[in-house]
Amino acid sequence: MDVLLTIGSAAGDGLALGITEGGSWLLRNVWLIPLLPALSFIGILFFGKKMPRGGSELGIAAVGIAFVLALLTGIAWIDHRDNFHGGEVHVAVVQVDDHGVAHGDDHGAGHEPGHPSLAVHRTATWFQTNGVEFTVGTLVDGLAVMMLLVVTLVSLLVHVYSTDYVHGDRRYTHFFAFLSLFSASMLLLVVSENTLQLLCAWELVGVCSFALIGHWWEEKPNSDAALKAFLTNRVGDMGLLVGVTVLFFAAGSALPDRFGSFSIAETNALANSGALSHTTLVVAASCLMAAVMSKSGQFFLHTWLPDAMAGPTPVSALIHAATMVVAGVFMIARMYGVFFEGFQIGGSSINLMAFIGGLTTIVGALLAFVQRDIKKVLAYSTISQLGYMVLALGVGAWTAAVFHLFTHAFFKACLFLGSGSVSHAVHSFDMKSDMGGLRKDMPHTYRTFMIGTVALAGLPPLAGFWSKDEILVGTGGWGLMGGTGGNGAYTLMLGMGMLTAALTAAYMTRCVYLTFFGEFRGHGEPHESGPRITGPLWILAGLAIVAGFFNMPKGFQLAPGSLQERFGHFVEPVAGYFPAISHATPSWSLAIVSTLVVIGGIAASGWYYFIKVEAASKAVGTSLTELPDGPTTKYPLARMGHTLLSNKYYLDHFYNGVVADGTKGPLARMANRINQDVIDRTVDVVGETAVKAGTVVYEKIDQLVVDGAVNASGRGSSSAGEELRKINSGKVQSYAAILFAAATVLAGILIVLV
Amino acid sequence: MLLNQFLILSAVLFSIGVYGVLARRNGVLVLMSIELILNAVNINLVAFGAFRASVSGEVFALFVIAVAAAEVGVGLAMVLLLYRNRRSIDLTLIDQLRG
Numbered sequence: 001m002d003v004l005l006t007i008g009s010a011a012g013d014g015l016a017l018g019i020t021e022g023g024s025w026l027l028r029n030v031w032l033i034p035l036l037p038a039l040s041f042i043g044i045l046f047f048g049k050k051m052p053r054g055g056s057e058l059g060i061a062a063v064g065i066a067f068v069l070a071l072l073t074g075i076a077w078i079d080h081r082d083n084f085h086g087g088e089v090h091v092a093v094v095q096v097d098d099h100g101v102a103h104g105d106d107h108g109a110g111h112e113p114g115h116p117s118l119a120v121h122r123t124a125t126w127f128q129t130n131g132v133e134f135t136v137g138t139l140v141d142g143l144a145v146m147m148l149l150v151v152t153l154v155s156l157l158v159h160v161y162s163t164d165y166v167h168g169d170r171r172y173t174h175f176f177a178f179l180s181l182f183s184a185s186m187l188l189l190v191v192s193e194n195t196l197q198l199l200c201a202w203e204l205v206g207v208c209s210f211a212l213i214g215h216w217w218e219e220k221p222n223s224d225a226a227l228k229a230f231l232t233n234r235v236g237d238m239g240l241l242v243g244v245t246v247l248f249f250a251a252g253s254a255l256p257d258r259f260g261s262f263s264i265a266e267t268n269a270l271a272n273s274g275a276l277s278h279t280t281l282v283v284a285a286s287c288l289m290a291a292v293m294s295k296s297g298q299f300f301l302h303t304w305l306p307d308a309m310a311g312p313t314p315v316s317a318l319i320h321a322a323t324m325v326v327a328g329v330f331m332i333a334r335m336y337g338v339f340f341e342g343f344q345i346g347g348s349s350i351n352l353m354a355f356i357g358g359l360t361t362i363v364g365a366l367l368a369f370v371q372r373d374i375k376k377v378l379a380y381s382t383i384s385q386l387g388y389m390v391l392a393l394g395v396g397a398w399t400a401a402v403f404h405l406f407t408h409a410f411f412k413a414c415l416f417l418g419s420g421s422v423s424h425a426v427h428s429f430d431m432k433s434d435m436g437g438l439r440k441d442m443p444h445t446y447r448t449f450m451i452g453t454v455a456l457a458g459l460p461p462l463a464g465f466w467s468k469d470e471i472l473v474g475t476g477g478w479g480l481m482g483g484t485g486g487n488g489a490y491t492l493m494l495g496m497g498m499l500t501a502a503l504t505a506a507y508m509t510r511c512v513y514l515t516f517f518g519e520f521r522g523h524g525e526p527h528e529s530g531p532r533i534t535g536p537l538w539i540l541a542g543l544a545i546v547a548g549f550f551n552m553p554k555g556f557q558l559a560p561g562s563l564q565e566r567f568g569h570f571v572e573p574v575a576g577y578f579p580a581i582s583h584a585t586p587s588w589s590l591a592i593v594s595t596l597v598v599i600g601g602i603a604a605s606g607w608y609y610f611i612k613v614e615a616a617s618k619a620v621g622t623s624l625t626e627l628p629d630g631p632t633t634k635y636p637l638a639r640m641g642h643t644l645l646s647n648k649y650y651l652d653h654f655y656n657g658v659v660a661d662g663t664k665g666p667l668a669r670m671a672n673r674i675n676q677d678v679i680d681r682t683v684d685v686v687g688e689t690a691v692k693a694g695t696v697v698y699e700k701i702d703q704l705v706v707d708g709a710v711n712a713s714g715r716g717s718s719s720a721g722e723e724l725r726k727i728n729s730g731k732v733q734s735y736a737a738i739l740f741a742a743a744t745v746l747a748g749i750l751i752v753l754v
Numbered sequence: 755m756l757l758n759q760f761l762i763l764s765a766v767l768f769s770i771g772v773y774g775v776l777a778r779r780n781g782v783l784v785l786m787s788i789e790l791i792l793n794a795v796n797i798n799l800v801a802f803g804a805f806r807a808s809v810s811g812e813v814f815a816l817f818v819i820a821v822a823a824a825e826v827g828v829g830l831a832m833v834l835l836l837y838r839n840r841r842s843i844d845l846t847l848i849d850q851l852r853g
Contacts, residue, residue: 728852729849729852730848730849730850730851730852731845731846731848731849731852732784732845732848733775733776733777733784733845733846736775736776737776740772740775740776
């Protein structure tokens with residue numbers, strides 16, 4: 001009796017993957033979107049310097065067309081999501097009967113009439129080896145389409161912004177070439193059909209990140225930061241490599257006649273169906289989690305992300321806030337079947353992913369309080385918000401996490417580009433010594449930055465509020481006050497999320513005060529940036545306002561029913577490759593409480609800066625950035641906390657001093673000793689023995705035996721020749737005598753024998 | 755039919771020819787001795803052909819005679835050249851091809 005496979009229809013049709021090979025032309029040809037920036041990368045690299053605008057026009061054109069294509073693809077997907085009724089792909093799986101005997105499901109792969117929301121799948125053979133076929137292709141569903149839109153839009157805006165921001169830079173052309181390559185890699189990553197392709201794209205974005213952080217590599221800190229980012233990511237990439245390999249073989253064992261499978265849809269569907277063992281999934285999910293921790297800056301591998309701010313600000317906005325760092329979050333969302341089963345998210349109250357996310361979100365938010373550098377505030381804020389997304393995925397609030405990714409991309413890119421605009425004006429990133437009072441000089445930057453701040457803090461009705469609220473609802477920890485139906489009771493995560501909401505509001509208030517309020521503390525005359533900078537800012541600010549409306553909660557009385565949960569409807573898959581998650585019921589009381597918490601955070605921080613510091617500044621006559629007798633000077637506990645935060649929890653000390661030096665010092669000495677005493681000794685002994693053996697062989701065998709034999713045979717043939725040459729007399733008659741004698745002898749033999 | 759007599763005649767002729775080839779020093783005589791050997795063979799062929807009532811023997815003999823004529827022509831030409839160059843046709847003096 002078959003005990004597995006409840007997803008496929010009754011008669012054992014195989015496992016329904018929730019994907020289709022059909023679909024409209026746009027959905028089957030999304031590979032064009034990554035191809036455009038890839039071509040522009042090559043074009044800029046070879047011809048950029050000769051172009052009138054240094055190649056930037058090529059990059060903007062490619063990303064612009066890619067954005068239009070992504071928009072069209074989005075429209076095509078909206079139609080496809082509800083109206084497609086083509087065939088669905090099924091695969092045969094190994095079923096395990098009651099006696100533990102595995103046997104192939106002989107119904108094989110086939111196409112069945114499907115249901116709506118099938119992802120559009122298209123593959124081509126990449127290479128074949130040993131009978132195993134590796135494919136490359138696209139898997140287009142709501143998640144991929146959403147990511148395509150976000151990446152192309154933010155990339156396009158950053159391209160436009162950069163034409164002004166890095167204007168006159170000595171590596172202007174290379175900058176745009178790498179922006180193009182990055183866009184291509186990221187777009188390739190989001191449409192990846194299999195984990196191998198995803199891995200390649202993952203490494204490619206890492207390389208672009210490295211190149212762009214180190215864009216101004218002449219200064220040592222920049223190249224150090226690039227190296228740090230690259231090496232920290234390597235740590236996690238090992239996890240990704242191992243995880244992908246484990247899943248490849250695990251899927252192979254569950255599919256008859258297949259050696260392995262990198263296919264994301266197959267892997268997820270197998271995980272969901274229970275065909276993969278739980279142990280395998282735990283191992284794979286933990287390994288993949290390591291990759292997420294490094295790429296998406298989760299505690300304790302987050303330390304590279306603040307340092308990555310050494311790169312140009314547009315790069316920080318595009319790569320280290322809006323797109324690349326969410327690759328980890330995207331990967332969890334993509335492989336959610338594996339994570340959902342591996343970490344047993346449903347019906348639990350804590351798991352590794354949710355805990356890491358929760359910890360990161362608080363850790364990052366606290367660190368943002370002690371930064372002088374405006375970009376570092378935003379970097380720690382990004383870490384904190386990424387933690388929020390991972391937390392959401394960890395508690396099973398998939399749509400909320402992806403929605404937060406969506407809204408965060410806009411307001412965080414807006415904030416980063418705003419900080420770039422500010423630094424463009426004051427030629428510094430230091431809020432305490434070079435900023436202050438900029439709201440009068442830079443009205444556009446100020447307004448867009450404020451919009452981004454409010455959206456990030458999560459005040460209604462801006463974008464951050466809706467996504468953050470959904471995450472808090474999704475924790476399911478609000479059961480006491482009416483919000484129910486989540487995947488588990490993650491009360492701890494709810495508390496962490498709430499705390500972070502307050503902290504986020506507070507540190508952004510501080511950041512805004514230090515940058516835009518008070519009196520100007522820098523030098524020179526700051527002035528507003530040009531339209532190529534403020535234009536993208538306003539577009540992103542507009543999106544930061546409206547992005548939240550795409551997914552207003554179900555049952556929200558103020559929005560018409562047709563506008564509720566549109567994002568979730570179109571993005572969240574209802575398919576075999578996606579686990580059956582439950583959705584929490586939204587709660588008014590939770591929304592009100594979280595808003596009050598945010599207001600509380602703003603109020604506390606605002607009271608300190610806008611009232612106390614402002615008053616102290618007036619009293620002293622200069623623009624202060626903190627109270628001369630603030631809590632850190634008055635209370636030892638607060639001072640200790642401040643020191644701890646200023647040193648970034650001593651993580652960098654730990655990594656450099658303990659991990660790196662600990663590895664370098666004793667390990668190096670031990671390696672040296674092993675090298676000298678064991679390996680070199682062995683080599684020496686082997687060498688000496690070989691010399692001795694060689695001498696013996698030479699004297700005894702070579703000289704006596706071999707040479708003796710050769711000489712003897714030479715002498716033998718020489719003397720034989722000496723005798724034989726006498727026969728060769730040259731006299732015809734003696735030859736004839738020999739001939740007849742031989743003939744006689746042969747005749748004699750013939751007669752005797754016959 | 756008396757095959758024996760022909761075979762004995764042939765063997766005698768052959769032996770005389772071998773003796774001539776091995777013992778005579780005159781090149782012309784050696785050639786003539788070769789002719790004797792060949793004709794001994796011819797006698798054998800014709801005798802066996804008649805014995806077996808087959809014309810093959812006679813045909814082979816005719817071929818041998820034709821080839822022998824050519825061989826003698828070449829051989830005599832060589833002897834003539836030898837004589838012109840060395841003023842002698844003594845075969846024991848001609849040993850330039852020894853190793």
